[in-house]
Amino acid sequence: MIEVPLSYHRQWRPHYPTYVLFQHNGTTHFIRLRRYGSRYFFSDGLKDFRRTHGIDDSVILRFFGGDKNTTFKVDVIGPILGQLRPRLMAHIADKIKNIDGSKETLKLTVRIIELWFVGTPGRSEQAEMIIVDSDGDQIHVVCKQDQLKAWKMDLKEGCTYVMHNFRVTKNDRQYIVCDHPYKLIFIGVTVVRQCELDGLPLKKYRFVDFSDVIAGQLQPDLLVDIIGVVGEFVFHHISPISKRVVFKLMNLSNQLVSCTLWDDYCVQFLEYLDHHESEGPIIVLLTNARIKEGQGSYPCSVSNSLKASKLTINEPLTPIEEFNQKYLPHCYKKTNVYPEPFVCPCGKHNDRAVLRYRVEVMVNYKDQNTKFLLWDRECTELIGQSADEVNTLKIEDGDLDLNASPKALDKLLGHLLAFKVKIQPQYKNSTVLKCSSDLALINDVLDMFPDAETCSKIKATTPFDSNDPVHDECQSISITVDHDPLIGLPLTPTK
Known part of the structure; x- marks a missing residue:
């Protein structure tokens, strides 16, 4: 131009x-x-x-x-070929921090660190991006529908460019992705030229402190990045109009923040959960998240923005890998019992081993039975004591036989439960993902059996006596269906 x-x-x-x-x-x-x-x-x-x-x-x-x-x-x-020192246009690149609306014939050397598209392709679509210069300063840029056709194929996240000429406007939308007071708009004379440039930083995440979210001390219109491990699944709702999932994110200090994902982000999260629920800690990284101010008894929470957010779950990104390494004190890897400090197979130094439950039980329904594998969380809830506590009491009673089953395990007998399980034919058992003793939930599961009309509904919560020889096994009700009434229960920790 x-x-x-x-x-x-x-x-x-x-x-x-x-x-x-x-x-x-x-x-x-x-x-x-x-x-x-x-x-x-x-x-x-x-x-x-x-x-x-x-x-x-x-x-x-x-x-x-x-x-x-x-x-x-x-x-x-001057010659075109063999020109050793071409005569260059004397125009030093402008700095993003100096953009103040006083001029629009800008020349910027930048990297696109985030790029997303809003609207319907071919009709009302526009591109939005965040660019960064060599000083690390960022600004929001919009390429509207009338200009997108000319530039869409040239715009790539992570690439470096020389860009000229924009309309400069106030950065005053309801939600902003940068704290720069201005943003840039592509116009008819905008020029974008991709080229290899050194000295331009890659994306740097702006992770929010959970304490600031909980205290409501953040700028509510500024989108932020957040990372944490899924600590509790609250609920999800799917309808033709909207899709929503709510869960609690936990940071390395065990602080919890409620997180809501809508529509495509909800689907992405639930699909991951379906395929990887029992494979390890679920670490979530959400960029450009909205902060919702607390109202009454409801604390501040976060959610995805309409299109600017990117949801990453357990992928090999540096922030996720670093978070996972720091989260190792919560590691559930199997190891032998060491009486002295040791290094876990995951690489974490430990002062001592922490005992956890892994109990195989026989369950029955009517005249059928099978084996279910209960893990630490479910056993702790049903028994009312952690494995470490049970072992300590066992030793205090003078029982030093590690192969002897603790008396506390008898508390597992006689429970009437609804289970969600993962069938493992190779081990001839099913591992428990979730369970509940809630009668309303149990009756919901009973309604799903093909012979539901012949099943008697449960009306009382009278616990079985563990000494009763008639009830020497866990009673269970379990079914696999598209509509899962157990979906709202907390997630089983990684074993």
Whole structure:
């Protein structure tokens, strides 16, 4: 893009041509004029002209208008080939921090660190991005529908560019992705040229402190990044109108923040849960998240933004890997019992081993039975004591036989429960993902059996006596269906 020389403004005003002709080396090229404010530029077609004749952007062109000043003979100042020191345009790149709306003929050397699209492709779509310069300063940029077609294929997250000419407007939307007071809008004379540039930083996450979210001490209109491990699944709701899932995120200090994911983000989370629920801690990284201010008894919470957010779950990104390493004190890897400090297989130094339950029980329903594998969380809830506490009492009673089953395990007998399980044919058992003694939930599960009309509903919560020989096994009710009434229960920790 080249600005039209002042002399032609005087001759054309107020009737500017739509196109002019560039003639060079026996060829003629149509070049469109673009207006921006009171200024005009040679724009569309100029890139093809340079490419055809091998003329680099750094080479100076001289124009001579001989046919009513709309046909220009173009001369090149200096050789095109073998030019050792081309004459460059003296324009130092502007700094993002200095953008204040006073000028719009900006030249920026930047990296696109985030890119997303809003609207319907081909109809109302626009691109939005965050760019960063060599000082690490960021600004929000919008390429609206009328300009997107020309630039969509050139815009790539992570790539570096030289960009020229934008409309500068106030950054005053309801939610903002940068704290810069201004944002940039693509216009007809915007130029974007991808090139390899050094010294431009990669994306840096702006992780929010859970304490600030809980205390409500954050700027509510500024989108933030958040990372944590899923500590508790609250509920989800799916309808033709909207989709929503709510869970608690926990940081390394065991602080909890409620997180809500909507629509596509909800689907992504639930699909991951379906395939990887029992494979380890679920570490979630959500960028450009909204902060919802607390109301009454409801504390502050976070949720995804409409399209600007990116949801990443347990992927090999540096922040997730670093979080996982620091989360290792919560590791559930299996190890032998060491009486002295040791290093876990995951690499974490431990003062001592922490005992956890892994109990195989026989369950029955009517005249059928099978084996279920109960893990630490379920056993602790049903027994009312942790494995460490049970072992301590066992030793205090003088029972040092590690192979002897603690008396406390008898408390597992006789429970009537609804289970969600993962079938493991290779081990000839099913591992328990969730369980509940809630009667309403149990009756909901009973209703799903094919012979539900012949099943007696449970009406009382009278616990079985563990000494009763008739009830020497766990009673259970379990079914696998598309509608899972157990979905709202807390997640089973990784074993």
